[in-house]
Amino acid sequence: MPATPARPPRPSPGGTPGLEAAAAAVTAAQRALTRARKELSAAIHEARQSGESVRGIAARTGLDVMTVRNILAIPPAPPRPGPG
Secondary structure (H helix, E strand, C coil): CCCCCCCCCCCCCCCCCCHHHHHHHHHHHHHHHHHHHHHHHHHHHHHHHCCCCHHHHHHHHCCCHHHHHHHHHCCCCCCCCCCC
C-alpha cells in the first residue's frame, strides 16, 4: 500500500491546533499496525510450514498457543502487486 502524502495541518477553528496532527499520527499508526500484523501472520505461517511447532512459535513470539492457532486458521493474504 503506497503511503498517502501528509497534508499540512490547517488552523483549527475550535482552537485545538494539535488536533489534525494527532489525527494524522493515529492514521499512520493504524496503517503501521496493520502492516505489522500482516508481516507477523506471514512469518507465523512460514515458520509452521518449515516444521516449527505451534508451541515453539508461541514461545518465540510471546503469543499464547491459542492465538497462534487462530492466526494459522486464516490463510495469509496474497501479496499485492507492486507499482509498475
